[in-house]
Amino acid sequence: MSNDTKATRYKLNRRGFVKGAAAGSAVAVAGIAGFPHIARAQAAVKLGVLHPVTGFLQFSGGQCRYGALMAIEEINASGGIKALGGAKLEPVLGDAQSKAEIGAAEVEKLNEAGVAAIVGAFSSGISLATTQAAAKYGIPHAVDVGVNDKIVGRGLENTFRFGPGFGVITKRGVEGLIEINKAAGNPAKRIVIVHENTTPFGSYMAGLMKKGLEPAGFEVVETLPHPTPNKDFRNIALKIKEIKPDVIIPSHYYNEGVLFLRTLQRQRVSAKGIYSVLGGASSQYRFVNEFPDAARNVMDCNHWFDPGKPAALGQRKKVEAAGKSYSYEVFLAYTAVKWIADSMERAGSADRARIIEAMASSTWSGHFMPYGATRIVKGQNTGAQPLVMQVQGSEIEVIAPSGYATRKAVFPS
Amino acid sequence: MNGFAKSHLGWLLLAAALLAVPVFVKSGRWIEFIELTLFVAVLGQGWNILGGYGGQYSFGHALFFGTGAYIQALLQFKYGVSPWIAMWFAVSGGVLVGLFVGYLSFRYGLRGSYFALITLAFAEAFHVVARSFISITEGGRGVQLALNRDPDQAIALFQFTFADPFLKSYGYYYVILALLMIAYGATWWMERSRFGAQLVALRENEDAAEALGINTFRTKMAAICMSAAITSSSGIYYVQKFLFVDPAIAYGPTKSVEALFAPIIGGLGTVLGPLVGSVFIHGLSEVTREAIDAVWGARPGVDLILFGIILVLVLGFAPKGLVGLAEAAWRRVARGGKAQR
Numbered sequence: 001m002s003n004d005t006k007a008t009r010y011k012l013n014r015r016g017f018v019k020g021a022a023a024g025s026a027v028a029v030a031g032i033a034g035f036p037h038i039a040r041a042q043a044a045v046k047l048g049v050l051h052p053v054t055g056f057l058q059f060s061g062g063q064c065r066y067g068a069l070m071a072i073e074e075i076n077a078s079g080g081i082k083a084l085g086g087a088k089l090e091p092v093l094g095d096a097q098s099k100a101e102i103g104a105a106e107v108e109k110l111n112e113a114g115v116a117a118i119v120g121a122f123s124s125g126i127s128l129a130t131t132q133a134a135a136k137y138g139i140p141h142a143v144d145v146g147v148n149d150k151i152v153g154r155g156l157e158n159t160f161r162f163g164p165g166f167g168v169i170t171k172r173g174v175e176g177l178i179e180i181n182k183a184a185g186n187p188a189k190r191i192v193i194v195h196e197n198t199t200p201f202g203s204y205m206a207g208l209m210k211k212g213l214e215p216a217g218f219e220v221v222e223t224l225p226h227p228t229p230n231k232d233f234r235n236i237a238l239k240i241k242e243i244k245p246d247v248i249i250p251s252h253y254y255n256e257g258v259l260f261l262r263t264l265q266r267q268r269v270s271a272k273g274i275y276s277v278l279g280g281a282s283s284q285y286r287f288v289n290e291f292p293d294a295a296r297n298v299m300d301c302n303h304w305f306d307p308g309k310p311a312a313l314g315q316r317k318k319v320e321a322a323g324k325s326y327s328y329e330v331f332l333a334y335t336a337v338k339w340i341a342d343s344m345e346r347a348g349s350a351d352r353a354r355i356i357e358a359m360a361s362s363t364w365s366g367h368f369m370p371y372g373a374t375r376i377v378k379g380q381n382t383g384a385q386p387l388v389m390q391v392q393g394s395e396i397e398v399i400a401p402s403g404y405a406t407r408k409a410v411f412p413s
Numbered sequence: 414m415n416g417f418a419k420s421h422l423g424w425l426l427l428a429a430a431l432l433a434v435p436v437f438v439k440s441g442r443w444i445e446f447i448e449l450t451l452f453v454a455v456l457g458q459g460w461n462i463l464g465g466y467g468g469q470y471s472f473g474h475a476l477f478f479g480t481g482a483y484i485q486a487l488l489q490f491k492y493g494v495s496p497w498i499a500m501w502f503a504v505s506g507g508v509l510v511g512l513f514v515g516y517l518s519f520r521y522g523l524r525g526s527y528f529a530l531i532t533l534a535f536a537e538a539f540h541v542v543a544r545s546f547i548s549i550t551e552g553g554r555g556v557q558l559a560l561n562r563d564p565d566q567a568i569a570l571f572q573f574t575f576a577d578p579f580l581k582s583y584g585y586y587y588v589i590l591a592l593l594m595i596a597y598g599a600t601w602w603m604e605r606s607r608f609g610a611q612l613v614a615l616r617e618n619e620d621a622a623e624a625l626g627i628n629t630f631r632t633k634m635a636a637i638c639m640s641a642a643i644t645s646s647s648g649i650y651y652v653q654k655f656l657f658v659d660p661a662i663a664y665g666p667t668k669s670v671e672a673l674f675a676p677i678i679g680g681l682g683t684v685l686g687p688l689v690g691s692v693f694i695h696g697l698s699e700v701t702r703e704a705i706d707a708v709w710g711a712r713p714g715v716d717l718i719l720f721g722i723i724l725v726l727v728l729g730f731a732p733k734g735l736v737g738l739a740e741a742a743w744r745r746v747a748r749g750g751k752a753q754r
Contacts, residue, residue: 053713108445154560197544198661203553
C-alpha cells in the first residue's frame with residue numbers, strides 16, 4: 001500500500017469528524033452520569049491561605065501557613081472532600097507582608113483565583129482588613145489567630161473564628177490566676193502588667209486584665225507599656241525590680257516576649273511568678289528549647305490543645321520531626337482549615353454561600369482543641385477557650401483549668 | 414486643538430487614561446493594585462514638594478499621614494462628625510502640624526540631615542503620643558470605625574464596601590484618583606509659579622537665594638504646609654477604606670519610607686516622579702514575587718532580596734531617577750535625529 005493510500009485511509013472528513021465527536025460525547029456523558037464523583041473529582045477546591053509571611057510578623061505568619069498546609073496535605077491524603085467526590089483542596093497562598101492594606105489586596109487576588117474560602121490572617125489588624133475585603137465577595141473567612149473581638153463583632157456574615165477572642169482569654173486568664181493563687185494560699189496580691197501598646201492586641205489585653213483583676217482582690221500597682229518592636233527592656237526590668245511585685249503579667253509578640261523574659265533573667269528580677277496572657281514566647285517550644293533558664297516556671301494563659309487528645313500529641317511529633325516548632329499558630333491554622341473542610345463536607349458544595357451556612361450551623365467535634373463541639377454565635381465559636389500552661393523542666397504543662405491539667409502549678413516559684 | 418490642549422497633551426492623555434481605567438480594568442485584583450500604587454504616588458508627591466523641590470529631606474512624613482488619618486477617624490468615632498466634614502479638619506490638622514514642625518525647624522536654621530532627623534523624631538514623638546494619650550487617641554487599641562452595611566448610606570458615610578456594584582468596585586479608586594489629580598495639579602501649578610522657582614532656588618543654594626531677596630523661611634513654611642496637606646489627605650483615604658488606624662499604621666516608619674522612596678526612584682523635583690516611582694516599585698515588587706513563585710514556588714522574602722538588588726541598581730545608575738533617565742534618553746534621541754538631518 002502506498003503512502004498516498006494510507007493518507008486517504010486515515011484522512012478525517014467532515015462527516016467522520018461529526019460522527020466521532022458525537023460518539024465520543026455520548027460516551028463521556030454516559031460516563032459522567034454513571035460515575036459523577038469520578039468526573040467531579042478532577043476539579044480541586046481552591047482554599048486561600050493568607051498570612052503575613054514577610055515583615056515583622058513573619059515568624060508567626062510562617063507558622064500559620066505551615067499549619068494550614070499541613071491540614072490540606074492530610075485532607076488530600078485521606079481522600080479529599082468526600083462530599084465533592086474526593087475533590088482535593090488546592091492552597092492558594094497569600095502574603096499580607098505584615099500590612100493590613102496588603103492583606104486586603106491579597107484578598108482581591110484570592111477572589112480572582114476562585115477560592116471557596118479563606119483562612120488567615122494571624123494578626124487582628126490584618127484580619128480586620130481581610131475579613132472586610134472578603135465580605136465584599138461573600139467569601140467565607142475563618143480567622144485563625146486574631147483575637148480582637150471586633151473582628152467577629154461587626155456583623156459580617158462571612159467571618160468566623162474557631163479560637164477564643166480577647167474577652168474570653170482575659171476572663172479565663174483572671175480565673176486561672178485566682179485558682180492558682182488560691183491553691184497556693186493566696187501569696188500574691190501586687191501585680192505589674194507589662195504590655196505592648198502599638199497594636200490593639202496588647203492594649204486591649206492590659207485594659208481587660210486590669211478590669212478583671214482589681215475586683216478579684218489583686219492590686220495592679222503599675223502598668224508598663226512598651227512599643228512593638230522594642231529592642232531594650234532594661235528600663236522596664238529595673239522599674240519592676242524597684243516595685244517588687246508578686247506577679248508580673250506580660251503580654252506581647254514573640255520577639256518582645258523572648259527579650260523581656262531574658263532581660264528579667266539577666267537583671268535578676270524576681271517575683272513569686274510570671275503569669276503572661278498571650279505571652280508571645282511563653283508557650284513556645286522554640287523559646288523553651290533555646291532559653292530554658294529564662295523560660296523556667298513561666299506561666300501563660302494562651303491558645304493550647306487538649307493534652308488528653310492523642311491526635312494533638314501525634315501532630316506535635318510530626319511537626320517537630322519536620323524541624324519545626326509546635327506553636328499555637330500551627331495548630332490554630334491547622335484546625336481552622338479542618339473546620340472549613342468539615343463545613344464543605346456538610347455543605348456538599350464548594351459554593352461560598354453554602355459553606356457560610358454550614359460554618360454558621362457547625363457542630364464539629366473532630367478536633368483536638370479544648371473547645372467541645374463548635375457552636376457558632378455571630379461568627380464566634382462560643383466554646384473556644386484558652387488554657388493555662390507552665391514551663392516545667394523542658395516541657396510545657398497544662399496547669400489550669402483542673403479538667404485539662406497535666407501537672408500542678410509550681411507557684412510561688 | 415487650542416494652544417493649552419496642544420502643549421499639555423501628555424497630561425490630558427494621562428488623566429483621561431486614569432479616568433477610563435474602570436472601563437478597561439474589570440479585575441478587582443488589578444484595581445486594588447492600581448489603587449495602592451496611586452496611594453503611594455500621593456504620599457510621594459507630598460514628600461516631593463518639600464524634599465524634591467525644596468531640598469528639605471524628611472524622614473518622618475508619616476507625621477502628616479498619621480495626623481490626617483487620626484483626625485479623620487477620631488472625629489467620626491468620638492463625635493459622630495460626617496466624614497465629609499471631618500476631612501477638612503484632617504487636612505487642616507496636618508497643615509497645623511506642618512506649621513509647628515516647620516516653625517521649630519526652619520526658624521532655627523535646621524537643614525539637611527538635621528532636618529531629616531528632627532522630622533524622624535517628631536514622627537516618633539507623635540507615635541508615643543498616639544499610644545499614650547488613651548483617653549483621646551484610644552492608645553494602642555486603635556480607632557475602629559463602624560462598618561456601614563446600608564448601600565443607600567454609602568456616599569453619606571463615605572464607605573463603599575457595601576455600596577452599589579459600581580461604587581463597590583471603583584468608589585475608592587476614584588477617591589484616590591481625585592486626590593492624585595489635586596496633588597499633581599497643585600504641584601504642576603507650583604512648578605510654574607514664582608513660589609516654585611523660589612523653592613528650587615533655595616534648594617540649589619539657600620544662602621544665594623536669600624542674597625537675591627527670597628524669604629527662604631516663608632518659602633519653606635509654605636512648602637511644608639502644602640506637603641503636609643497632600644500627605645494628610647492620603648490618611649483620609651486610608652481610614653475611609655480600611656476603617657481602622659492604630660499608632661503603628663499612622664506613625665510607624667513604613668509610611669515615611671514609602672513616601673520618600675517613590676520620588677527618589679521616580680525623580681526628585683519632578684511632577685511625574687512620584688507616580689513613575691510608585692508604578693515602578695509596585696510593578697517590580699509584583700513581577701519579582703510572581704517570578705520567584707513561578708520558578709521556585711512560594712519562597713517568602715526571596716522576592717524582597719531581588720527587589721532590593723534591582724532598586725540599588727536603579728539608584729546607582731539613575732541618580733536623577735527614572736524620569737531623569739528618560740529625559741536623558743530622549744535628549745540623546747533628539748540629538749541623534751538633528752545630527753542625521
